[in-house]
Every structure is written in structure tokens, then in C-alpha cells.
Amino acid sequence: MRDISRRGFFRGSAAFGAGLALPSLAACSNAPAAAAIDSLHSLLPGRVVGRSDRDYTSFVTPWNLAWDKVRPKAAAIVRATSTDDVAATLRWAEKTGTPIVARSGGHSYAGYSTTPGVVIDVSRMSGVEFSPSTNVATLGGGARNINVSSELEKVGRTVTHGRCYQVGYAGLVLGGGIGFNVRRFGFACDQLLETTVVLASGEVVRAAPDENPDLLWAAKGGGGGNFGIHTSFVVQTYDAAPITVFDVVWKENVDEVTRWLLDFARNAPREFGAKITLRATPDPSGPARLSVGLLGQFVGTADETMALLDPAFALAEPDRSYGFLREASYWDGQKKVSDKGDPEWSAERSVFIDNSLGDDGLGVILDHMRNWPPHQGLAQWKAFVIGGAANDVRPDATAFVHRRSWLLAAVDVAWHGGDSESDIATSLRWLDEFHAALAQYGSGAYQNFLDPREKNWAQAYYGENFGRLVAVKQQYDPRNVFHNGQSIPLDVMAFVNSN
Numbered sequence: 001m002r003d004i005s006r007r008g009f010f011r012g013s014a015a016f017g018a019g020l021a022l023p024s025l026a027a028c029s030n031a032p033a034a035a036a037i038d039s040l041h042s043l044l045p046g047r048v049v050g051r052s053d054r055d056y057t058s059f060v061t062p063w064n065l066a067w068d069k070v071r072p073k074a075a076a077i078v079r080a081t082s083t084d085d086v087a088a089t090l091r092w093a094e095k096t097g098t099p100i101v102a103r104s105g106g107h108s109y110a111g112y113s114t115t116p117g118v119v120i121d122v123s124r125m126s127g128v129e130f131s132p133s134t135n136v137a138t139l140g141g142g143a144r145n146i147n148v149s150s151e152l153e154k155v156g157r158t159v160t161h162g163r164c165y166q167v168g169y170a171g172l173v174l175g176g177g178i179g180f181n182v183r184r185f186g187f188a189c190d191q192l193l194e195t196t197v198v199l200a201s202g203e204v205v206r207a208a209p210d211e212n213p214d215l216l217w218a219a220k221g222g223g224g225g226n227f228g229i230h231t232s233f234v235v236q237t238y239d240a241a242p243i244t245v246f247d248v249v250w251k252e253n254v255d256e257v258t259r260w261l262l263d264f265a266r267n268a269p270r271e272f273g274a275k276i277t278l279r280a281t282p283d284p285s286g287p288a289r290l291s292v293g294l295l296g297q298f299v300g301t302a303d304e305t306m307a308l309l310d311p312a313f314a315l316a317e318p319d320r321s322y323g324f325l326r327e328a329s330y331w332d333g334q335k336k337v338s339d340k341g342d343p344e345w346s347a348e349r350s351v352f353i354d355n356s357l358g359d360d361g362l363g364v365i366l367d368h369m370r371n372w373p374p375h376q377g378l379a380q381w382k383a384f385v386i387g388g389a390a391n392d393v394r395p396d397a398t399a400f401v402h403r404r405s406w407l408l409a410a411v412d413v414a415w416h417g418g419d420s421e422s423d424i425a426t427s428l429r430w431l432d433e434f435h436a437a438l439a440q441y442g443s444g445a446y447q448n449f450l451d452p453r454e455k456n457w458a459q460a461y462y463g464e465n466f467g468r469l470v471a472v473k474q475q476y477d478p479r480n481v482f483h484n485g486q487s488i489p490l491d492v493m494a495f496v497n498s499n
Ligand SMILES: Cc1cc2nc3c(=O)[nH]c(=O)nc-3n(C[C@H](O)[C@H](O)[C@H](O)COP(=O)(O)OP(=O)(O)OC[C@H]3O[C@@H](n4cnc5c(N)ncnc54)[C@H](O)[C@@H]3O)c2cc1C
Pocket: 063, 101, 102, 103, 104, 105, 106, 107, 108, 109, 112, 113, 122, 141, 142, 161, 162, 163, 164, 166, 167, 168, 169, 170, 171, 172, 173, 174, 175, 176, 177, 178, 179, 223, 224, 225, 226, 228, 229, 230, 231, 340, 341, 342, 448, 449, 484
């Protein structure tokens, strides 16, 4: 858990938004008339939260507080309780010409689950039903990681899920979905068997291999907020076998420990799932001090896990004041490695790594981390170990194209609400420089780590699958009702010419 998620007065929106194509607040002229909102209240009594309601702020505030003062605020939020509520709201939006957007967990990095019109918040649709005869689970369109965890724990099953409890499963699965199970069972989207989608017209469709297969293909990594509002997900589950969980930090011999961890990660067994994190701590007498952490799980005993990681322990004694390595039932283990995912001010940029980083790549990473221009915030280089079963799937078999990589690397800066614009701007410059240097060793970017600083996002997120996603968009959302700063466009040529 980061320690800088305290809220405060945000003064850095100008620095944060500088140079970005942000929606203007003038877009608020799209806000619906009061009479239209009154009619929405009559249509869905008790389910509409307006600007004067006590809970309004909690339902419109984005997880990434950096966007809170930048993105438009909704005229109202519909707290949908059923597919019918979603369909009725979409029909109302079509009739009244109101912009709408879906919101599930609200954890979009780019603050995209907002609009000057009406937010359709599906988070009350959080049920999880399990069928013991088929080992398939049906998740409500608003289920969060916490709902998935607590319900699957009861039946001893698992899926690929995230580790932050408040993240919405909808956003996670629609953009791919990485978790510690990825090397065993693939990305979350690989477990998606079918989904219910409400289209802009209010029509409810089933996307499955035998019905609207293109829409199912697009739902597997094509990104949230593009084609319709998903109100349920039917997913394959797996046996939740006991694991060893670990959270180990090294403060000594960091360069060599990091080198070993990366070499190991590249060829790790499929039972191994982890994130490697380099953190910088400012040192007034010179370059920042670094620590490297390994957080994750192994399907095996503690002795087997120790044996795997022994070379790293031989390189340096881990920090004894922090961390653990212990056997646990699957879901008890998840409680050790999960966190809530509280709101924060941050920016992150990612790149997929297909080949070895080599000495050069590792040098670039360590140098940038040591030269982080320190202020009160936080800087991390995070590397999610992927590959394994996720790479058994062809890049065009689902919309999730990134199927040749063993690592997803990301640079992350976070700051406090009261930090100065110049501190934030300095951090963001460092982020861009580091990302540009890192990008030489990889390609693409993770569509779930939405990056409004990425100009070439369509190629970076979707690669060779972008054209087919545009075709799906034309078929299922021909009026482009579902759109945001990086949504799938209707016309490739117009899109290329405007970028
Ligand atoms: C703290 C934190 C931890 C994270 N951990 C992980 C992780 O472990 N693994 C990983 O892969 N990713 C992770 N992510 C990234 C996460 O998967 C994305 O940010 C995801 O989009 C969040 O989904 P959400 O439903 O919470 O967000 P929202 O902001 O509600 O939605 C994200 C996008 O999807 C759209 N959307 C939401 N619900 C629906 C719906 N029902 N139908 C159609 N569109 C919809 C929204 O309009 C928006 O465009 C993390 C993010 C955060 C902030």
C-alpha cells in the first residue's frame, strides 16, 4: 500500500494536464437540462443521485485524484440495480441526447468513467453466482475484486484477479486483467466465456462464441467504455490450490538482486506469479537510495519457494524488519498480498518487454531510479511477471494483443494534493524521460494502465487488432455513444488524420 494517498487541496492540475488533449470544461454544455434529469428521477425512483445529494461526491470522484478537477462532473449518477435499469437509462439518454458513461470500480487511471451527462454506475450489481456442476461463475457487471474474492473463497475456486480490492472486475477484464495467476491460467479475459451487454439503443445482447462472437472477442481486452455496458460476465474458474505467499524487500546489493530476479522471472515456472518493484528513497547526500521488492505467490510449499529464491537470498540478506514468506490457503494468502486501492494522485506509463533487458536495459532502469528528482512524492519501477499460459493464446485470438512478453514494466509517480506545480511537472518530466528510455527495450502499453500521455495509444494498446476493433465499434456502437479520450474510433482514416 502506498503511503501517500492522503487527500488534500489539489493545486497541480495545470502541471498535470499540461500538453495533454484534455476535454474542456466547456464540454459541460452537454449537461442535460434540469427537466430531463427530473424525468430520469421519475423513470428510476430512488436510483438517481443528483448534484445536491449527500453521496454525490463519492460517486463522481475518480480513483486518480489528479483528474478530479480536470474531468467534467456528471449531472447525475444512476445507481443501476439491474440490466433493465441500464437499458432504461440508455433509452432515456438516446431520447434526451444526454452523454453517458459506465462506471464500475471507478479506478480508471485516466479518470475516464465520468461525463458532463449521466454516469451509469453498475457497482450495486456486484453479485457472484457459482455453478458447481460447470465450475463457471457469473459475476455482476459491477462486481469488484473484493466481491469476486469473497464469493469464490466460499467454494474454493479462483480466477485471474487483481490484488486491489476496490478495482472493478468489469474494467479489469475488459482491458485484459493481470494478476498473480496469469502464468497459470492466462489473463482474466482468457477466462471470459460470455457476457451480457446493453447497447446504446437499450438493446440487451449476449456475446458468446455462438452469438455476437465479435463482441465477445472485443470484450477480451478491447478496453472498457467502448461498445456497450456489460451487466454480467460468465467466467471459467479454477481450483484454488494452497500457495506460498511472499513479500520480500532487499536494501543491499540491489543491482545484483534485481538482475537475478529479472533473469529468474523470464523463465519462472507457471506456478510462480509476482511483481518486482524498485523504489527510490531520496538521499540528501547523493543519488536516491534504492530497494527492490518481490511480492507474489508460488503454488508450492514454503521450502520449495525458498529453494527457488535461494540465489537471491544468497546475494543479499532481505530486510528483516519487513516482509514475509509463508504457506497459506489460496484466499488467506490473497489477504496477505492484497490492498484496498485507495485514491491517490499519480501518473503511470507502461511497456511490454519481449526480450531480455540485458545489462543495458537494467542500467537504464537503475540509473533513472537513482536520478529521480525527489520531492515528497513517490517513484516506483514496477514489473509484473507475465507470459506462461497467457502466451499460449495467439495475439489475434482475442482483442488482447500482448502475447509475446514475459514482463509488463511500468514507471509510476505519485504525489500529494498540496505539492507544487513545479514539483509535479519535474516528476512528470522524469516519468516521460524514463519511459522513453525504457520503451527502447520493449513495445506497446497496457490498455488497463491508461496513459493519456501516450500519443500513439491505439497502436500501443491494440497493435494489429486495432482495425478489427474499429469494425466491431461500427457494428455495435455506430453513433459512438461510448467514447472517451482514448476510445475505439468509428473511422480509422479520420482517426489517423486527426492524430
Ligand atoms: C489501485 C489499482 C490497482 C490495480 N491493479 C490492477 C491489477 O492488479 N491488474 C490489472 O490488470 N489492472 C489493475 N489495475 C488497472 C485496472 O484494471 C483498470 O484501471 C480498470 O479499468 C479499472 O476498472 P474499474 O471498473 O475499477 O474502473 P472504471 O473507472 O469504473 O472503468 C474503467 C473503464 O471501463 C468502463 N467501464 C466500467 N464498467 C463498465 C461496464 N460495466 N461495461 C462497460 N464499460 C465499463 C468505464 O467507462 C471506463 O472507461 C489497477 C488499477 C488501480 C487504480
